[in-house]
Amino acid sequence: xxxxxxxxxxxxxxxxxHFLPACKEIVKIISxxxxxxxxxxxxxxxxxxxxxxxxxxxxxEQSQLLSSAARTIDQHLKSDLYAGQLSNEAREQIRNMLKxxxxxx
Amino acid sequence: xxxxxxxxxxxTIEKVSPIDPSAWVDEHGDYLFRYAVVRLRDEDVAEDCVQxxxxxxxxxxxxxxxxxxxxxxxxxxxxxxxxxxxxxxxREQPLPGNGPGDGDxxxxxxxxxxxxxxxxxxxxxxxxxxxxxxxxxxxxxxSTFQRCLGKLPDRVAGVFALREMEGLDTVDVCEVLQLTSxxxxxxxxxxxxxLRRCMELNWFKKA
Numbered sequence: 001x002x003x004x005x006x007x008x009x010x011x012x013x014x015x016x017x018h019f020l021p022a023c024k025e026i027v028k029i030i031s032x033x034x035x036x037x038x039x040x041x042x043x044x045x046x047x048x049x050x051x052x053x054x055x056x057x058x059x060x061e062q063s064q065l066l067s068s069a070a071r072t073i074d075q076h077l078k079s080d081l082y083a084g085q086l087s088n089e090a091r092e093q094i095r096n097m098l099k100x101x102x103x104x105x
Numbered sequence: 106x107x108x109x110x111x112x113x114x115x116x117t118i119e120k121v122s123p124i125d126p127s128a129w130v131d132e133h134g135d136y137l138f139r140y141a142v143v144r145l146r147d148e149d150v151a152e153d154c155v156q157x158x159x160x161x162x163x164x165x166x167x168x169x170x171x172x173x174x175x176x177x178x179x180x181x182x183x184x185x186x187x188x189x190x191x192x193x194x195x196r197e198q199p200l201p202g203n204g205p206g207d208g209d210x211x212x213x214x215x216x217x218x219x220x221x222x223x224x225x226x227x228x229x230x231x232x233x234x235x236x237x238x239x240x241x242x243x244x245x246x247x248s249t250f251q252r253c254l255g256k257l258p259d260r261v262a263g264v265f266a267l268r269e270m271e272g273l274d275t276v277d278v279c280e281v282l283q284l285t286s287x288x289x290x291x292x293x294x295x296x297x298x299x300l301r302r303c304m305e306l307n308w309f310k311k312a
Contacts, residue, residue, distance in 0.1 A: 022222035024214040031294040035268070035275065055229035062230055062301045068237035069250055070269035073143055076241065082248040083139035090138075090152040091130055094159055098126050101163045 013052040020045050023056055030060045034067055126163050133176050137183055144187055144266040146255050154190060158183040184271060188281055191263050195282045210298050230301060233309055246308055253303035257296055264289060265296035 026049045029042050038046065050057050077083060086094075137158060141151035161182050162169075169178050213228045215221055224230075233240075240246045254262055260282065267278045279289050 017220075017223065022214070022220075023224050024210075024222040027298070028290075028294050031297050032290055034297075035290070035293055053223075055224045055231075058230035058232050059301070062233060062304070063297045065233065065235075065237045065240060066250075066297060066300050066304070067269055069241055069246075070265065071272070072237075072241055073247070073250070073270060074140060076247055077136055077139040077143070080139065080244070080247060082244070083251060084142055084148060085135040086130070086138045086152060086155065087148070090156070091134060094130050094134065094156050095127075097156065098129065098159060098163060101160060102126055 016048050016052040020048055023049075023053060026053070026056055027059055030056065031063060033060075034063055126159070126166070129159055129162070129175075129179070133179055136176065137179060140180060140183060141187060143251055143254065144270055145190065146262060150190060154183060154186045157186050161186070188267070188271070188273075191267060192281045195260075195263075199283070210295075213298070213302075228302075231305065231309070233305075245311075246304075249304060249308040250300075253300050253307065256303055257299050261292050261295045261299065264292040265300075268293065 026046060029038065029046045032038065032042070033046065050060065134155065137155045138151055141154045142148055145151050145154065158179060162179055165182075169175075173181075213225055215223055215225055254265070257265065263282055264278060264284070267273045267281060268275070273281070275286065275289055278284070279286055284292070
């Protein structure tokens, strides 16, 4: 029985790879899926392709992860020294500027 | 005379005490700087933005309602400064034409044969097997992410920062950076392709 399931799956994959757009086009649809609502056709093509193509599934997961990373990056800024800090000159300059303006307002 | 004077001073202090501009640099300076630098990828520009932000803040100090924290209020002003910066630089340097092929990342896909336009075997995305939350807990992930953002082409990084970090609508990003919506999708796609490859090489494969 297993060999039947396997052959059907194999036939499905081959059909998907050959009759629908290849990965190069699909990754554009995957990128778009994160930013906007896909058209019915795009959704259909993407789902079929993802069922047959593991690297593209990873592409989708990675894109979602990077998106989420960008959206939450500020939560870590308080402690993240790698992101750098104001230089001493800038610090001094801004302090003086604040002092000068404080007198004006 | 003496008691009256004291009273005046106290009233003044009470009115001003929620805000203390002289402490801004020490309390919020580095946070604002980092907030700006991850988006602008340029320390000098980030410093200018922080300076402009604090100057605007001191000028509009009366508009601070005290309903949000001081930091949230300052960050709100900084957001405007950052968007302004992107708007200005988009005006100064109109979008260059697309370089040959780089929009499609041709080198990642097979050029011909039976598997034309499918991933090259050695460049296929692999399973990172980590949740977004767990990834962001890693300092190594976050610092590599920032370095990879730094490697993106200017305009591509700008689109990604405004959309994903600032959370602007597509329409607003296009207006600020003077893009067509078609340009926008291409840029976002380039950002993702560039970032994921960079992260795979510099974070995933090293871990």
